[in-house]
Amino acid sequence: MTLGKRKDHVYSCLRCGFCFDLPAEGNRRICPPYITHGFESYGARGKLVMARALLDGALELDASVAERLYACTECGACEAQCFKYLPLGAIYRAMKMDVVEQGFLPTPLGGVAEAIGTYGNPYGKSVEARHAWLPGNHRLGGKAKVLLFVGCTPSYLRRGIARSAYRVLEALGTDFSILDEEGCCGHPLLSMGLVSGARAAAQSTFEAVERAGAEVVVTPCPGCLRTFREEMPQLLNRVLPFETVHLAEYLASELEHHRVRFRRKSSVVTYHDPCNLGRGLGVYDAPRRAVTAVPSVRLIEMSRAGEASFCCGHGGFVRAVHLDVAKESAADRWAEAIDTKAECVLSACPACNTAFLEARAATGSQVEVLDIAEFLAGVV
Numbered sequence: 001m002t003l004g005k006r007k008d009h010v011y012s013c014l015r016c017g018f019c020f021d022l023p024a025e026g027n028r029r030i031c032p033p034y035i036t037h038g039f040e041s042y043g044a045r046g047k048l049v050m051a052r053a054l055l056d057g058a059l060e061l062d063a064s065v066a067e068r069l070y071a072c073t074e075c076g077a078c079e080a081q082c083f084k085y086l087p088l089g090a091i092y093r094a095m096k097m098d099v100v101e102q103g104f105l106p107t108p109l110g111g112v113a114e115a116i117g118t119y120g121n122p123y124g125k126s127v128e129a130r131h132a133w134l135p136g137n138h139r140l141g142g143k144a145k146v147l148l149f150v151g152c153t154p155s156y157l158r159r160g161i162a163r164s165a166y167r168v169l170e171a172l173g174t175d176f177s178i179l180d181e182e183g184c185c186g187h188p189l190l191s192m193g194l195v196s197g198a199r200a201a202a203q204s205t206f207e208a209v210e211r212a213g214a215e216v217v218v219t220p221c222p223g224c225l226r227t228f229r230e231e232m233p234q235l236l237n238r239v240l241p242f243e244t245v246h247l248a249e250y251l252a253s254e255l256e257h258h259r260v261r262f263r264r265k266s267s268v269v270t271y272h273d274p275c276n277l278g279r280g281l282g283v284y285d286a287p288r289r290a291v292t293a294v295p296s297v298r299l300i301e302m303s304r305a306g307e308a309s310f311c312c313g314h315g316g317f318v319r320a321v322h323l324d325v326a327k328e329s330a331a332d333r334w335a336e337a338i339d340t341k342a343e344c345v346l347s348a349c350p351a352c353n354t355a356f357l358e359a360r361a362a363t364g365s366q367v368e369v370l371d372i373a374e375f376l377a378g379v380v
Contacts, residue, residue, distance in 0.1 A: 002097040003051060009086050010051045019044035019078035019088070028304075031078055032311050032329040033071035033322065041068050044078035044088050051095060066104040069095055071322045073329065074191060075275040075311035096193025108320040109192050117197065120183030121152040122317070130182065133159040135166065141180030146250075147214035147242075148176050149205075149228075151221035152184055153350035161350055164377035165220045165247050171380035172254050176218070179208050187223040190231055191316045199235045202227065206236060220247040220373050222276035222283075222349045229281060246277060248348045248372050252286040255293045263379045266296040270342035271372075272333065272356070273309035274349035287348045287372055294379050300340045310336065312347075312355035326355070327362075334359035337367075344368040346375055 003010070020031060020043050029035045034043035041050060047068065053059035072092060079088040099105060105113075115124035131140060133155065139148075148169060154162040169176050186201030205227075209217060219225050228244035245253075269291060277283045284306050292299055304310045313319075313329025334356060337345045345356050345367060356369045370378075 001054075002094045002101070003054060003091070006051075006087075006091045006094045007055055009091055010048060010055060012084050012086060013045065013048040013052075014084060015045050015049075016083045017045060018081045018083045030081065030310070032073050032075065032313050033068075033318075033325050035332070036322075036325045036328045037071065042071055044082070047072075047092065047095070048088075051091060054095075054098075061098055061102055061104065063104050065095075066099045066106060067321075069099060070106050070109065070316075071318065071325055073275070073311050073313055073315040073318045073325065075315055076279040077275075077311065080279050080307055093190070093193060097195060098193075100193045105192060105194075106321045109317065112317060112320060113189060113192060113194055113197060116184045116189060116201065121156060122184065122188050123152065123156050125156045130155045131178070131180075133162045134178070135163070139177050142177040143213045144175045144177040145215045146174055146176040147209060147212050147217045148178050149185075149209075149217050149219040149224055150178065150182060151219055151224045151350065153354070154220055155182070158350040158353055158371070161220050161353065161371045161373050164371065164373035167377040168247075168251060168373055168380060169218070171260060172251070172258055174254070177212055177214070179212060181208050183208075185224045185227040185232075186235070187227040187231070188317055190227070190235075195235075198231070202232045202235045206232060206240070209242060214242050216250070217242055217244045218247055218250045219244070220348070220350065220371065222246060222274045222280065223351070226276045226280050246281075246283055246286070246348065248287040248290050249283060251372075251376065252289040252293075255290065260380065262294045262376075264295045265379050267344055268298045268300060268342050269344045269346050269375070270300050270302055270337050270340040271305075272302070272312065272337065272345065272347040272352055273306060274347055274352050275309070275311050275315055277348055278309055279307055287346075290372060291346060291375065294376070300342055302336045302340055304336065312352045314351040314355040327358075330355040330359040331362065334363065338365065342367070344370055344375070346370055346372055348372045
């Protein structure tokens with residue numbers, strides 16, 4: 001049992017309930033699946049109770065346990081608030097590994113894993129279509145100091161983000177290349193508990209980047225970035241010989257040294273902190289610096305911002321098995337964004353971008369939804 005390796009952490013839970021509420025926000029609930037379903041077993045404290053029962057032999061791992069585990073959006077809010085600083089994400093992952101081993105992986109996620117194995121992306125799209133968004137092939141498969149690792153979702157579903165990232169890097173005069181053999185980095189597989197598959201994907205990606213000779217890997221996807229920064233070194237048991245940064249980090253840094261003449265854009269915007277980028281990797285300032293570098297832009301924060309940011313509901317491929325969690329969380333966060341009276345809702349994650357586009361469509365709102373890359377590409 002993989003969970004056994006986390007036994008000391010599981011038994012350290014005080015069941016204080018900090019993982020359910022955010023006291024600074026008037027005890028507002030912070031866990032998306034707990035908010036949607038209302039049962040404690042969907043929240044961190046309940047999952048730790050289940051983990052302890054599994055370790056004690058008082059509970060058998062079955063489809064019901066798996067159903068609750070895979071309702072988690074991996075937003076990290078519970079871990080950020082944990083009074084005992086427990087590695088809750090690592091505990092959940094250990095439980096998922098046991099779920100996989102015992103054959104209880106939810107069927108829709110099995111389909112996602114199969115698509116990654118067959119096509120190199122979680123959407124079952126053809127390998128040939130991956131670069132269909134490219135304006136030309138002169139950067140494809142070349143060697144350059146900077147590598148734009150596009151990611152599966154921008155390559156297939158949110159191609160405006162891919163095109164915008166490309167355009168902004170060119171506006172900065174960056175010499176960059178794109179992998180002609182880019183595939184899934186392995187992040188979705190690791191989220192499911194499929195460690196061996198994630199390791200294989202990470203190894204393939206690592207070898208492709210090495211062949212490209214990149215010194216800096218830039219990506220618009222926080223999930224990909226977290227794989228490169230945290231998960232890939234652990235999976236491959238090695239220090240990566242290249243730097244990895246989010247596109248917003250790269251842009252914020254470059255704008256300090258390069259004069260880019262942005263067109264003036266009189267706009268009031270609000271920014272949503274993606275969970276993987278914010279709580280996961282501690283990147284809060286760079287996206288805001290990149291956006292406010294545009295003349296006449298005014299940034300208004302939502303009531304929950306930074307570490308207290310609420311999840312959009314689309315992390316961990318939750319929508320594949322718990323569409324209700326994804327929709328309700330997105331609606332909650334969208335309402336909070338609308339309350340700022342901003343003209344545009346920005347994020348720095350293709351999954352968050354998808355969540356807000358769907359939430360906007362559901363309400364018939366006219367408020368603009370853009371990724372930071374799209375916002376900046378519109379003023380260069």
